[in-house]
Amino acid sequence: MEDLRLVNVTKKFDNFIAVDSIDLEIKQGEFFSFLGPSGCGKTTLLRMIAGFEIPTEGNIFIGDTDISKLPPYKRPVNTIFQNYSLFPHISIYDNIAFGLKVKKVHKSEIKDRVQQMLKLVKMEAHKSKFPNQLSGGQKQRIAIARALINEPKVLLLDEPLAALDLKLRQHMLIELMNIHDAVGITFLYVTHDQSEALNIADRLAIMNKGSFAQVGMPDDVYERPETIFAAYFIGDTNLIEGRVVEIHDEFATVVCHTDSEHEIEIDTTYHRQPVLDEVITLSLRPEKIAISRRPPKRKDDFNILQGVIEDILYGGTHTQYIVKVGAHFLRVFQQHKKVYIDELSLDWEEHVYLYWHDTDTHIIFETDKNKVNSENIMKTIRRK
Amino acid sequence: MERYTNNEITKIEKDNKSSLILTTPFLIWITFFFLIPYLIVIFYSVLTPGVYDIKFIFSLESWKAAFSSSYLDSITHSLVMSLLTTIITILIGFPVAYVIANSSKRKQNLFIVLIIIPFWTNFIIRIFSWKIFLSAQGLLNNALIYFGLIDEPLMLLRTNGAVLLVMVYVYLPYMILPIYSVLEKFNYSLLEASMDLGANEIRSFFKITLPLSMEGIFAGSILVFIPALGTYIIPQLVGHQSSAFIGQLITFKVKSIPRNWPLASALSFILLLLVAVILFTGYNYYKQGLRRK
Numbered sequence: 001m002e003d004l005r006l007v008n009v010t011k012k013f014d015n016f017i018a019v020d021s022i023d024l025e026i027k028q029g030e031f032f033s034f035l036g037p038s039g040c041g042k043t044t045l046l047r048m049i050a051g052f053e054i055p056t057e058g059n060i061f062i063g064d065t066d067i068s069k070l071p072p073y074k075r076p077v078n079t080i081f082q083n084y085s086l087f088p089h090i091s092i093y094d095n096i097a098f099g100l101k102v103k104k105v106h107k108s109e110i111k112d113r114v115q116q117m118l119k120l121v122k123m124e125a126h127k128s129k130f131p132n133q134l135s136g137g138q139k140q141r142i143a144i145a146r147a148l149i150n151e152p153k154v155l156l157l158d159e160p161l162a163a164l165d166l167k168l169r170q171h172m173l174i175e176l177m178n179i180h181d182a183v184g185i186t187f188l189y190v191t192h193d194q195s196e197a198l199n200i201a202d203r204l205a206i207m208n209k210g211s212f213a214q215v216g217m218p219d220d221v222y223e224r225p226e227t228i229f230a231a232y233f234i235g236d237t238n239l240i241e242g243r244v245v246e247i248h249d250e251f252a253t254v255v256c257h258t259d260s261e262h263e264i265e266i267d268t269t270y271h272r273q274p275v276l277d278e279v280i281t282l283s284l285r286p287e288k289i290a291i292s293r294r295p296p297k298r299k300d301d302f303n304i305l306q307g308v309i310e311d312i313l314y315g316g317t318h319t320q321y322i323v324k325v326g327a328h329f330l331r332v333f334q335q336h337k338k339v340y341i342d343e344l345s346l347d348w349e350e351h352v353y354l355y356w357h358d359t360d361t362h363i364i365f366e367t368d369k370n371k372v373n374s375e376n377i378m379k380t381i382r383r384k
Numbered sequence: 385m386e387r388y389t390n391n392e393i394t395k396i397e398k399d400n401k402s403s404l405i406l407t408t409p410f411l412i413w414i415t416f417f418f419l420i421p422y423l424i425v426i427f428y429s430v431l432t433p434g435v436y437d438i439k440f441i442f443s444l445e446s447w448k449a450a451f452s453s454s455y456l457d458s459i460t461h462s463l464v465m466s467l468l469t470t471i472i473t474i475l476i477g478f479p480v481a482y483v484i485a486n487s488s489k490r491k492q493n494l495f496i497v498l499i500i501i502p503f504w505t506n507f508i509i510r511i512f513s514w515k516i517f518l519s520a521q522g523l524l525n526n527a528l529i530y531f532g533l534i535d536e537p538l539m540l541l542r543t544n545g546a547v548l549l550v551m552v553y554v555y556l557p558y559m560i561l562p563i564y565s566v567l568e569k570f571n572y573s574l575l576e577a578s579m580d581l582g583a584n585e586i587r588s589f590f591k592i593t594l595p596l597s598m599e600g601i602f603a604g605s606i607l608v609f610i611p612a613l614g615t616y617i618i619p620q621l622v623g624h625q626s627s628a629f630i631g632q633l634i635t636f637k638v639k640s641i642p643r644n645w646p647l648a649s650a651l652s653f654i655l656l657l658l659v660a661v662i663l664f665t666g667y668n669y670y671k672q673g674l675r676r677k
């Protein structure tokens with residue numbers, strides 16, 4: 001197998017650690033995505049795999065070959081650069097043929113393979129144009145063709161869609177997935193757009209300050225974040241700190257409080273059993289919470305809280321409510337579906353019930369030391 | 385509809401008017417300082433020389449003389465020497481410009497200042513210093529003798545080599561600066577892309593860096609070749625009598641008695657035509673390259 005393996009890969013710039021002892025194994029043919037905020041080391045990691053940076057420590061393997069010290073032109077890896085980096089002085093045809101010409105492939109074979117690539121990226125009509133005569137999306141396709149024609153073992157893509165508009169980005173995303181399925185090459189895809197990563201990747205890694213906050217399949221990472229950072233970086237979430245007071249076979253009860261007066265109790269299922277009296281953080285996605293003037297008819301396995309609406313933000317696909325429950329502020333998303341909602345729209349300062357299923361609460365065995373959650377919610381509330 | 389077209393027309397008229405106003409100073413300048421002088425040159429070239437001045441009698445003698453072998457040899461010599469100067473300045477100038485463009489911003493400024501500083505010294509004084517440096521009793525010969533490398537002074541001055549050396553020295557900055565300005569803007573991620581696609585450093589240089597610096601090399605070549613072709617003072621001071629540049633011969637024809645203004649004019653005009661043809665061909669070639677970009 002030609003799996004890609006990173007072993008303890010570290011990159012330091014002077015004393016600054018850009019990538020911090022990363023271990024990772026990526027299967028051949030996998031579509032793997034790196035997701036993280038700006039400056040977390042995604043590009044640096046990719047550049048080390050491409051050969052533009054040499055790791056300060058650690059090794060990179062493809063199959064059993066250690067490639068970490070090879071120059072870029074000796075690695076079976078190709079890159080799609082964020083700014084495309086097409087060669088401006090040669091035609092589209094010559095751009096795509098570049099890699100094969102360097103390898104002295106026979107002319108007629110080059111012609112066939114370029115034609116094949118042009119077809120794959122649907123750019124047959126443009127082969128004699130020059131790069132400055134193409135739109136951003138077209139340049140992107142040529143960059144993909146120029147890389148794939150070399151039949152690399154791994155294709156590296158550094159925010160390839162960042163410069164495109166939303167609709168084109170969605171379209172190209174689907175096309176990238178189709179191309180991936182057609183060629184069966186390992187794709188490493190860097191982005192800081194979370195929905196892109198969730199949509200496209202077989203697995204993804206969330207990076208923070210040079211190391212991984214979590215590695216897993218998209219739904220795993222979204223539904224079962226292991227760290228506060230992962231929970232907070234992908235999607236929106238409510239993070240509530242609490243103490244485990246009861247542990248049952250299927251669920252645990254957590255008491256969340258700021259003071260004795262504002263105590264609330266939340267039941268949660270768990271994947272790893274917590275310890276009694278352990279202080280943990282509950283992650284509760286806003287779209288999992290139902291909001292209503294009336295309590296739910298069904299009560300078993302539900303958490304039901306009462307609160308007051310502090311703010312309402314209309315958001316197209318959903319409306320966001322900020323609801324004050326005890327001393328906590330919870331974010332709630334409600335979709336606009338008449339079949340779900342049989343009551344008049346909710347208003348500021350109304351008393352409401354919030355309820356959700358126990359299984360939608362998730363335990364993170366970490367506490368939010370920086371209080372990102374509460375501070376961020378406070379910022380989103382408008383002052384009246 | 386009518387109004388619209390009227391508007392269009394007045395707009396175009398306005399544009400024409402303003403462009404005329406803007407180009408007038410240049411047109412006046414070019415008429416008085418280029419066109420009229422050259423008309424005088426052409427006019428003089430078909431007159432008869434007097435001992436001190438010119439006789440207003442029509443004659444094609446000077447044109448016949450201009451195409452005689454001694455003048456053609458001199459023109460060829462000038463062409464070869466300026467071509468060699470251009471090639472050598474490219475070979476030295478490109479690596480220098482490359483190193484400057486790839487150093488830190490602060491060093492870049494320092495290098496540029498170092499290149500410009502010699503311009504603060506008078507051109508003729510700089511050539512004279514070369515003359516002294518290269519002469520039989522000069523610093524170079526003395527040093528070589530002192531270190532026992534030679535026994536008696538070499539004949540360095542009054543050779544084509546000396547002319548070439550000083551021309552390269554004088555014109556090198558005109559090659560470095562335009563190449564530097566192109567390389568400074570060069571997108572180095574293209575080199576990464578090229579290496580990523582399997583080309584090593586050397587191939588990437590010839591396939592990417594060099595073609596994309598052609599603009600600077602071309603501009604530098606014009607800035608070096610054309611003044612080098614007409615140069616007078618450098619071969620006059622460090623060159624040998626027997627291999628004169630065309631510029632020297634022209635000067636000689638106006639300075640020495642009997643004067644020959646018509647022949648000097650004819651030769652000047654030939655030089656102008658030569659430069660024009662070279663510029664025009666070069667420009668066309670360059671434009672073809674530009675269309676691709």
Ligand SMILES: Nc1ncnc2c1ncn2[C@@H]1O[C@H](COP(=O)(O)OP(=O)(O)OP(=O)(O)O)[C@@H](O)[C@H]1O
Nearest residue numbers: 013016018036037038039040041042043044045192
């Ligand atoms: N050549 C370098 N010299 C010094 N520091 C560097 C260098 N390259 C990157 N860094 C630093 O390393 C850190 C990670 O940079 P990197 O480009 O990998 O971030 P990124 O995750 O790709 O961010 P973005 O999403 O903004 O592209 C940054 O803090 C950056 O300043």
Ligand SMILES: [Mg+2]
Nearest residue numbers: 042043044158
């Ligand atoms: Mg980046």
